[in-house]
Amino acid sequence: MTTLTLAKALNAGLRKALENDPKVLIMGEDVGKLGGVFRITDGLQKDFGEARVIDTPLAESGIVGTAIGLALRGYRPVCEIQFDGFVYPAADQIISQLAKMRYRSRGQLSLPVVIRIPCGGGIGAVEHHSESPEAIFAHTAGLRVVACGHAADAFAMIQQSISSDDPVIFFEPKRRYWDKGEVDAANGVAAALPLDRAKVALEGTDVTLLTYGPLVRTCLESALAARGDGRSIEVVDLRSLSPLDMDTIGASVRKTGRCVVAHEAPVYAGLGAEIATRITEQCFYQLEAPVLRVGGFATPYPPSRLEDYYLPDLDRILDAVDRTFGY
Amino acid sequence: MTVESGAATTAALTLNQPAPDTPDQAGEFIQLLTPEGERIDHPDYPLDLSAADIRSMYQDLVLVRTIDTVAISLQRQGELGIWASLLGQEAAQIGSGRALSPQDMVFPTYREHGVAWCRGIDPVKLLQLYRGVSHGGWDPAEHKFHLYTIVIGAQTLHATGYAMGIQRDGAVGGDQAEAVIAYFGDGATSQGDVNEAFVWASVFNAPVVFFCQNNQWAISEPLEKQSRIPLYQRARGFGFPGLRVDGNDVLACYAVTQKALQAAREGQGPTFIEAFTYRMGAHTTTDDPTRYRLASELEVWKLKDPIERVRAYLVRTGLAEPEFFAGVDAEAKQVGARVREACRTMPDPPPLAIFDHVYAEPTAILRAERQQYAAYLDSFEQEGAR
Numbered sequence: 001m002t003t004l005t006l007a008k009a010l011n012a013g014l015r016k017a018l019e020n021d022p023k024v025l026i027m028g029e030d031v032g033k034l035g036g037v038f039r040i041t042d043g044l045q046k047d048f049g050e051a052r053v054i055d056t057p058l059a060e061s062g063i064v065g066t067a068i069g070l071a072l073r074g075y076r077p078v079c080e081i082q083f084d085g086f087v088y089p090a091a092d093q094i095i096s097q098l099a100k101m102r103y104r105s106r107g108q109l110s111l112p113v114v115i116r117i118p119c120g121g122g123i124g125a126v127e128h129h130s131e132s133p134e135a136i137f138a139h140t141a142g143l144r145v146v147a148c149g150h151a152a153d154a155f156a157m158i159q160q161s162i163s164s165d166d167p168v169i170f171f172e173p174k175r176r177y178w179d180k181g182e183v184d185a186a187n188g189v190a191a192a193l194p195l196d197r198a199k200v201a202l203e204g205t206d207v208t209l210l211t212y213g214p215l216v217r218t219c220l221e222s223a224l225a226a227r228g229d230g231r232s233i234e235v236v237d238l239r240s241l242s243p244l245d246m247d248t249i250g251a252s253v254r255k256t257g258r259c260v261v262a263h264e265a266p267v268y269a270g271l272g273a274e275i276a277t278r279i280t281e282q283c284f285y286q287l288e289a290p291v292l293r294v295g296g297f298a299t300p301y302p303p304s305r306l307e308d309y310y311l312p313d314l315d316r317i318l319d320a321v322d323r324t325f326g327y
Numbered sequence: 328m329t330v331e332s333g334a335a336t337t338a339a340l341t342l343n344q345p346a347p348d349t350p351d352q353a354g355e356f357i358q359l360l361t362p363e364g365e366r367i368d369h370p371d372y373p374l375d376l377s378a379a380d381i382r383s384m385y386q387d388l389v390l391v392r393t394i395d396t397v398a399i400s401l402q403r404q405g406e407l408g409i410w411a412s413l414l415g416q417e418a419a420q421i422g423s424g425r426a427l428s429p430q431d432m433v434f435p436t437y438r439e440h441g442v443a444w445c446r447g448i449d450p451v452k453l454l455q456l457y458r459g460v461s462h463g464g465w466d467p468a469e470h471k472f473h474l475y476t477i478v479i480g481a482q483t484l485h486a487t488g489y490a491m492g493i494q495r496d497g498a499v500g501g502d503q504a505e506a507v508i509a510y511f512g513d514g515a516t517s518q519g520d521v522n523e524a525f526v527w528a529s530v531f532n533a534p535v536v537f538f539c540q541n542n543q544w545a546i547s548e549p550l551e552k553q554s555r556i557p558l559y560q561r562a563r564g565f566g567f568p569g570l571r572v573d574g575n576d577v578l579a580c581y582a583v584t585q586k587a588l589q590a591a592r593e594g595q596g597p598t599f600i601e602a603f604t605y606r607m608g609a610h611t612t613t614d615d616p617t618r619y620r621l622a623s624e625l626e627v628w629k630l631k632d633p634i635e636r637v638r639a640y641l642v643r644t645g646l647a648e649p650e651f652f653a654g655v656d657a658e659a660k661q662v663g664a665r666v667r668e669a670c671r672t673m674p675d676p677p678p679l680a681i682f683d684h685v686y687a688e689p690t691a692i693l694r695a696e697r698q699q700y701a702a703y704l705d706s707f708e709q710e711g712a713r
Contacts, residue, residue: 025495051495057530062484062523069488072473075495092520096478097485104462104474107684141685165687196690243690 002185007177009151010040010116012185013158014078018048024162025070027054028063028080028116037082038118038177060090064115068097071111076162078114085128087117091136098167099142114161114168119147120214120264121311122175124304131301132213132265137169138242138274145242146195147171149216151181153239156192164195171241173214198245200252204234207258207321210249210275212238215262215312222317233321241271249275250282257288258324262312267295289327294320356571356603359578362631364639372582378646384577385637385647386655387421391441392634393659394450397666398440398457402612406670407457411438415575415607418633419540421445422580423602426588427508429471434486434509437475438540442510446472450662451669460676480518483509483537487524490533490591499534504592507535508584514545516561517553525565525599534591536584537562537599540574542606547619562599574604575633605631678704 004012017024026041026048032055035042045053056063060081067077081087087094094115101109121130138145144166148154154172161168184191193199201216202223211219216237223233236252238244253259259279261272276291294312302310359374360366376384395413402410413420420441427433427445435442440453448465455464456475463474476482486509498505515521516539528535541558543550554561562569572583580602587598605628609616641647682689682697689697 057523057526059519059523059526061520062527065481065484065520065523066488066491066527069485069490070492070495071488072467072485073489073492073496075492089519092478092481093484097476097481100462101474102686103684105467105684106461106463108463108466108468109474110687144686243692246691 001182003180004151004155004183004185005178005180006148006151006154006173007038007040009155009181009183009185010158010172011042011044012183013155014041014044015047016188017078017159017162018044018052021076021162023074023076025052025054025075025077026080027056027067027077029056029058029082031055031080036080038174040116040172040177041080060086060088061093064090064093064098064113067113068093068101068111071113072109076112076114078116078162081115081117083129084117084119084131084133087115087133090115094137094143094169095140099140102166103142110165111167112162112165114158114164114170116158116170116172118174118177119171120173120175121301121304121307122214124307126304127301130304130307132263132296134169134171134241134263135265135270138271142167143242144168144195144240145171146240147173147213148239149173149176149201149213149237150179151183153237155183155185156189157195157239159189160192160195168195171213176214176217179217193239196240196243196245198236198238198240198248200234200248201237202233202235204232204256206232206256207234207260207324208249208252208256209233209235209260209262209317209321210238211235211262212241214264218312218314219262219317222314222321225314226318226321231321244275244278246278246282249279253279253283254286257286259287259291260294260317260320260324261291262294262317262320263296264311265296266298267293268298270295289324292320292324356573357579357583358573358576359582360576360636360640362575362636364636364643366578366640366644369579369582372579372586374578374582376578376581381578381637382641382647382651384421384425384581385634385641386658387425387441387444388417388577388634388637389655389659390662391417391421391444393663394444394666395440397663398454399608399612401454401667401670402457407454407612408459409611409613410457411611412606412608413438413440415605415628415633416540416542417441418577419538419574419580419602419604422577423508423538423584423600426581426584428506428588430503430505431471431588432486432489432505432507433472434482434489434507435473435475436479436482436510436512436515437477438512439475439510443470443472446470448472450666451673454666454670455673458670458673460673480511480515480521480524483511483515483521483524484527486535487527487531487533490528490535491531493534494531499592499594505534506588506591507533508538508588509535510538510540512545513539513541513543513550513553513558514548515539516558525562525567525597528597529566532594532596534594535597536587536591537597538584538602539600540602540604542574542604544606544610544616544620546610546614547616549620557601559599559601565599567597567599569599569601571601571603574602575631575636577633577637604633
């Protein structure tokens with residue numbers, strides 16, 4: 001085991017993927033000499049060359065569109081979108097091309113493209129640098145959407161995503177890039193949990209807290225704080241947002257009878273809505289209270305001096321947990 | 328939008344005028360066969376085609392026009408949901424399509440029926456998309472002809488990325504060198520994706536030929552709504568050669584495409600070809616060109632018909648006998664009848680095919696939806712049986 005930051009774990013995972021498969025490419029803005037604005041691809045161009053770690057022109061649609069062409073030629077491109085709010089220029093290529101090519105070709109074409117997107121707020125950034133657009137991609141059939149919450153998952157999940165024959169939208173919680181964790185970097189990913197499975201991050205008995213990405217840590221901290229009040233919270237890290245692992249989710253909620261979904265993205269028409277509905281359909285008789293949601297408001301992301309009010313924190317999460325005991 | 332003053336109105340109108348120094352949009356182009364069927368030489372494009380080659384080109388031109396005509400009828404009869412006609416663009420497509428080597432890769436729009444023909448795709452397969460039984464219809468790898476792309480210009484980036492893959496495979500230069508050709512129209516040149524494809528192809532020196540069929544109309548919008556300069560001149564700004572060819576001249580389209588593809592295969596990077604042609608029909612069968620263009624314009628272009636000039640050339644030079652033309656007409660009839668019949672008898676896919684091929688392996692959610700829907704459909708059958 002090695003202690004790595006989430007950022008270094010991603011870097012190590014990308015390095016492994018480049019080593020293991022000559023068809024793997026990295027492409028994006030500033031991913032070469034600079035190593036990306038968050039240094040996730042640091043040193044990779046130096047070791048694997050400019051043909052495999054490609055500094056692209058500054059156009060997101062171009063990045064994804066040419067990645068599709070490279071994938072049609074047999075390559076496995078990993079695209080970096082510099083910030084969440086910059087993915088929209090590539091929306092057509094992702095939603096109308098990347099996601100639909102397998103279906104369009106009735107299975108003859110597969111596009112093993114990974115699109116890495118640093119997501120979420122909490123770093124005091126200007127507009128367009130703090131968004132959580134996962135629901136848009138989860139709503140798009142043909143894409144896998146995943147979010148890592150800590151270093152070990154970052155290391156394994158990026159490699160699993162690159163191995164996937166489906167296109168994967170890979171969300172990285174940018175405010176957790178510098179969080180350290182234990183990573184089994186020496187071993188491969190064969191022993192890792194499959195990419196489409198959720199994981200019980202902390203066992204509990206009274207209420208299930210479902211979350212992913214940047215809020216995994218917040219929810220774990222909330223659960224630890226709640227112990228002081230004698231409340232046992234089970235935290236489930238969803239990891240895969242499309243498809244959803246309803247088996248793991250259902251098992252937890254049936255056990256606890258209460259559920260709160262927490263994400264940074266706006267609650268309105270967010271992933272929490274889909275999850276809450278499915279839980280209601282599948283666990284109706286085990287539920288002691290309605291499934292509650294905590295998340296961003298139905299507003300654009302606010303200026304950063306207000307983001308601490310906007311982002312779900314320990315208090316807002318525990319407030320929702322408390323409310324599930326009010327029914 | 329409200330206009331606040333007369334001055335604003337004038338300014339808005341002025342913005343829609345061509346730039347004062349705009350050259351004539353028709354201008355000069357590379358031509359090897361005049362509309363009258365006269366063969367002319369061009370110093371940069373010597374062409375050594377046998378009589379059999381030219382007869383074969385003529386045959387292709389006639390057959391794809393026949394298929395197109397049959398498809399329009401099939402749409403009118405309710406057998407196709409829609410059809411995008413290639414009428415008038417046969418030479419641009421057959422000329423460029425026949426210039427391709429087997430190893431080259433094609434990224435078409437939804438109108439490249441002539442190029443598809445050159446790649447050996449059964450026209451019946453093209454109808455699947457327009458009939459609504461498939462979003463695709465053929466194996467792109469088998470024909471080295473990608474599926475039709477409907478979003479305007481998106482495929483130019485796929486073509487460029489594919490060409491970057493060719494570079495990484497070391498398939499530039501040498502006997503087995505490969506190139507890519509991306510098709511698109513005049514309207515597409517306004518798309519961001521097309522301009523991004525030009526930037527990428529240029530800075531990476533990708534082996535891709537951008538083949539723009541300027542058919543003068545993007546549905547109802549004439550070329551001057553897209554550009555103040557001739558399209559081929561834009562290539563210069565991106566850093567690669569652009570040229571204009573008579574898009575109704577199959578020989579010229581063949582010659583310029585062949586040369587551009589060869590340059591790409593040899594590592595000389597991209598070329599932009601503007602094939603100056605005319606959409607003689609509607610944009611698609613749902614369109615009504617009488618609302619936005621004059622019939623007299625079509626009459627002018629009819630005199631430049633891409634097929635008639637080849638026929639005139641073959642007749643004048645004695646390279647084809649009347650029996651040849653009769654044979655082509657008979658074959659066209661046969662192909663048309665076969666396409667018509669195959670379309671009418673084309674079965675719908677089974678309803679549960681909706682759920683196939685979304686992912687490499689179906690997800691649990693998809694499996695559940697499929698199962699529930701199958702049970703729901705079965706419940707009707709059981710009801711009917713009672």
